[in-house]
Amino acid sequence: MKEHSEIPLRERNIVLIGFMGVGKTTIGQLVAKKLYRDFIDVDQEIENRCNMPIPMIFEQMGEDYFRKVERELIVDLCTNTRLKIISLGGGAYLQEEVRNACLSHCIVFFLDLSWEYWKDRLPLIVNSRPLLKNKTLEEVEQLFFKRREAYSLHNSRVLTNELDPETAAEQIVESIKLTWDLYQPHDK
Numbered sequence: 001m002k003e004h005s006e007i008p009l010r011e012r013n014i015v016l017i018g019f020m021g022v023g024k025t026t027i028g029q030l031v032a033k034k035l036y037r038d039f040i041d042v043d044q045e046i047e048n049r050c051n052m053p054i055p056m057i058f059e060q061m062g063e064d065y066f067r068k069v070e071r072e073l074i075v076d077l078c079t080n081t082r083l084k085i086i087s088l089g090g091g092a093y094l095q096e097e098v099r100n101a102c103l104s105h106c107i108v109f110f111l112d113l114s115w116e117y118w119k120d121r122l123p124l125i126v127n128s129r130p131l132l133k134n135k136t137l138e139e140v141e142q143l144f145f146k147r148r149e150a151y152s153l154h155n156s157r158v159l160t161n162e163l164d165p166e167t168a169a170e171q172i173v174e175s176i177k178l179t180w181d182l183y184q185p186h187d188k
Ligand SMILES: Nc1ncnc2c1ncn2[C@@H]1O[C@H](COP(=O)(O)OP(=O)(O)OP(=O)(O)O)[C@@H](O)[C@H]1O
Pocket: 018, 019, 020, 021, 022, 023, 024, 025, 026, 027, 043, 087, 088, 089, 090, 091, 121, 124, 125, 129, 160, 163, 164, 165, 168
């Protein structure tokens, strides 16, 4: 059961979700700067805790171990912190517990990118994302569309097809400020 968050809207963490390579890390950092908030990248945090890069965690400890660390970290951040900008790893939101924690306590932003645009990102990220290695383009495309169902559970979405990171971050900040003003104006 999802509990209703007691955290005031303006204090809730903002969580960025979406497929590998859509720009959660890049754009999340910019959003944090614009809102003068701390930025947390969950992948980076896991690497720091495990003291090894993600491909090595997958190789040496296995994906199940990675997912457990990922899940526990996100649930902890959602329930025990506020005012952060948090970028998830691309697969984190596939876990129900993660989705429930994010949706209950945070504002969830889906960074969307059409497949036609996403394809051009593949060479940039293929070597650092273990789940993309040894997959055909067709297999990656299947994964891309399969995951959309989970990502569809969000509070807000931005389509970044033609947007550079700076412009995408600008749009997200505008949207967040509108939401704050609409649902929790300063004078209330
Ligand atoms: N809006 C954008 N326009 C062009 N390139 C971008 C954009 N956003 C990110 N990139 C580039 O795409 C690559 C992947 O970006 P990034 O690492 O931020 O993705 P991510 O969503 O955090 O991926 P992951 O889910 O694997 O953590 C980087 O090389 C980054 O420079």
